[in-house]
Amino acid sequence: MRAVRNKDSKIEIKMGKALWAANLRYRKQYEKLPGRPDFVLVNHKIAIFCDSHFWHGYNWKERKKDHKTNRQFWFKKIERNIQRDKEINDSLLQMGWKVIRFWEHEIKENVEICVKRVKEEIK
Numbered sequence: 001m002r003a004v005r006n007k008d009s010k011i012e013i014k015m016g017k018a019l020w021a022a023n024l025r026y027r028k029q030y031e032k033l034p035g036r037p038d039f040v041l042v043n044h045k046i047a048i049f050c051d052s053h054f055w056h057g058y059n060w061k062e063r064k065k066d067h068k069t070n071r072q073f074w075f076k077k078i079e080r081n082i083q084r085d086k087e088i089n090d091s092l093l094q095m096g097w098k099v100i101r102f103w104e105h106e107i108k109e110n111v112e113i114c115v116k117r118v119k120e121e122i123k
Contacts, residue, residue, distance in 0.1 A: 011104050015107050038050045044122050053105070
């Protein structure tokens, strides 16, 4: 678990480059907000999260059965991550922030659509 990156993952780097190329300036790993969003557009009050499939439980009901060993540990860990993501979203929304979460495959397949969604949120 020490090898797991909490910042500068491949999807975060790809998203950051795309945001920068679109002339959107951001803060990374913004510690002043709950959940430490991957990217924050402070002037627009937008928090952006880049969620990996494994750690954030993409399609969890289907993927649960993929875990063969130490199932109790992984179920508890990933389900808590899913719950925490919801709590962070609620907290940020109550603070007046807009929250955008992108799944790993969305960033990998077409990061331009992700950037377009961020721009639409700005308007």
